[in-house]
Amino acid sequence: MKYRFSSLLLLPLLAVLLLAACSDGDRAASTASSTTTLSEEERAQVDAFYASKPDFFTYATPEALPADLVWQDGQDEKPFADPNAKRGGTVRSFILDWPPTLRFVGPDSNHSMRSVFLDDNKMSLCELHPVTRHWIPGLAREWAVGADKRTVYFRLDPDAHYSDGVPIRADDYFYTFYFMQSPHINDPWYNNFYGERFSNITRYDDYTISITLSEAKPDPLFYTTLAPTPAHFYRVLDEHFVEKFQWRFEPTTGPWELLPGNLKEGEHITVTRVKDWWANDKKFYARRHNPDRRRFTVIRDFQIAFESFRKGDLDMFNLTMPEYWYDRSQNIDEVKKGWIHRAAYYNNVVQPTIGLYINRANPVLDDKRLRQGIHYACNWQRVIDFHFRGDYARLKGEADGFGEFDHPTLRARPFDPDKARALFAEAGYSKAGPDGILVNAQGRRLSFAVSMSNSPNVKILEIIKEEAKKAGLELNLDVQEPTTNYKKIMSKQHEIAFSGWGVGLPYPRFWDNYHSVNAYGVDGKLLEQTNNITSTADPELDAVIDRYRISGDIAEMIEMAHWMEEYLYDEASFVPGYKMPFYRLGYWAWVQFPEGFDVPLSEGPNQYGLYWVDEDKRAQVLEAKKQGRALEEKTKTYGEKPE
């Protein structure tokens, strides 16, 4: 037995060794390409692709633009960066794993550096203002939404260019679709996304384009604000794409680039600020992304990285976990003496729907009163108060963090054993058995299994279980290895599942989780592999969801969303759990932040890059540390804590 396990461990090691043997040491990043334009032959090949889909790729003249368009430029919004921010300096962070590739698409492209290279870097046509959530310009200087709510028109900023100096033109957007729809990139997700979601792209002139969605959306900008792909870098794609671009860094539109020689395989990567970044002085981009360099060292263990941070080898460290915020960083010398500062920032991002999903396909649980009783029997407040030390907050319901789409008054039911018992009694469970658990007239105990994966979260449910006894409810924990648990829930074999769905802007979606087409097939059997894990199938709700999905009117959608939230509250098949409405950070005193610390849509300091490094202060703090001299201790909470 022992022997077998060790050989299992050896396998990945062997793989790593083989990989290392294959590397030739100088697979350095390269942004160099021979020319900045495609040759005629290459041009012809790409054009042939466009010509093969005349409905999708259209050429028009500026006169063809609809006359009634209302162009917007977002210039009424206020800039959100700090005017005192200083350019320069180096920020040192860590990554847990070496990225397996520098590509953004294709196999293994979802890696540890993706947010640095892509998500928080590459620019799109328009961006959301992180405070007001209104649109502000990005690569497009102006935009206009068509009357059909499917087409959006963009005028590109003539100043915009890639880090290698090549300007961004309408052609780069044509090329984006050529690139993303290509089978050579080996990425079905992108193929599907760029193939199904859009129906047309039109070029009016070098700087004017329109993008059309397959379906109307109330705010089509959300789906059409795309990033360009540099044609002069990728050129004509072939079956060698994946290997060819494995270690080449794409010229970027954002502030950070990876220059050749700035990475040492398995050890560190340094991104540098683009010299003369085109958006340097633009209203919404000035005074952001301030350091000159950001260096990422590979540290494969979180605890070791923390020690490294304490030593001063890393400038910032994420302290969101209670254990790190309290036990590990509260009383250390570096914090007490004010060399390391700590901040908790309450943001306002959409919250994943973590909680208990009650499966209505179970005949016993298909009773509204009983489900409402379960709501009152769950003591989430105790979990929040003790397990999360009062830092987390109760999730409001199906929608939390969507602004006006959140229900204005509805809140999750609090723990109340008496109300729970009253509802259980209505459902027939009125007598207590010898162990205090309620039973009904047929002798069935009020006992259900909660399926969940084997993780530290089991502790949360142990608290819920103990407290539920007070309401006469027994919850048995059905703890499985994560994949097994996922399979069980996806095949709807659970009674109650402790789970959470990641959600995204712009508005809550109800179809995936609550529409009957995701609950039962045409044969009336339970559908597997859908997100409707409560097996909700109500014609009344279906009708509203259907109208909501095709609606193009925000006000009407908000009204429908509120109605659905009330309806689902009453149906009570989802017990809202908790949310984490903040991020917490430790940083050496030379890192400076704006007065408000960050902006509400931010999930970390690097997303909007509002901080800066004060190199003079660095010298002072290091000197103080050397002498053991105390500076002012600083642990501060920013932003608004939700109720």
Add this chain to the structure above:
Amino acid sequence: MRLNPLTVKKLRRFRSIRRGYWSLILLGLFFVMSLCGELFVNNRALMVGYEGRWYFPVLRSGIYTGEDFGLPYKSEARYRELDALFAERGGGDFVIMPLVPYGPLEQDYVAGSYPPYPPSLERGHYLGTDNLARDVFARLFYGFRVAMLFSLAYVVISFAIGIVTGCAMGYFGGLTDLAGQRFMEIWSNIPFLYLVIIMRSLIPAGAGTTERIVTLLLIMCAFSWVGMAYLMRTATYREKAREYVDASRVLGAGTFRILFRHILPNTVSLVVTFVPFTAAAGITALTALDFLGFGLPPPTPSWGELLEQGTQRMDAPWIVTSTFAVMVIVLTLVAFVGEAVREAYDPRKFSTYK
């Protein structure tokens, strides 16, 4: 019942090995204590005097609710609160709590501070609490009971299977033996941990805690009988060739009689010497599985779960040290007993074990 003089001799020999003998007595005492553990470690009162009537909550199979004692809740009475309340109120009402007034599942949070709480004589948490504010002593105590019962059942079941198959293979020999050996070779090559994970997933979601524990027990037994079967096969082969077996066959004894009346008693020393070591192995295996999160269903009190918590929280040393100490003590006692048993059954009287 008249004991075989040989057995009497062995028992006397065992008794003369003081270390093993006292270990057995101590272990037995602990076990018996843990079997009626509710009298010593419990959040239910031993006795409540309320309005002139006496209640014995511990001895009752059901529960008394708060309402039974004039409190405004329908769940089980919280006796420690009741105790404080009666003391404050004065009068004839009283509550007698067990020595350690906490149950293994009860979460005793203190407002304004966060578990794990350090040991405190004043609050009655003699070994502190774990991450969920549960009393470490209570969890160790009930964890011991679970581990002992589990490992005893483990020994009985896996030995039963092992002895029957082993005897059959040794006695019948030939094709039975050959097939049995091949089967055992294949069987012992199935990865045990994966099977535990897979079997767990097959338990229906609605199964209760007891069903889950029994399933785990059966899976563990299914993979632990092979060693015993091999031993018994060899022993039976050897005994079968002796003249007393031939003699009894000539006298007309059947297979069963020969196997169970003649061969088995002569190989029993082999079985008995293995009992304590297998029991210890059962405890460690269960602890290891719990440590990995594939053992007893939460929140069953278990040593492995405590060890796991303790290694995560080195800043709360009372969890890991007390668990580790208890494990070492119990396993050492078992090992002492095992050593003494082996010596008692050893025909060479003057061999020494160092």
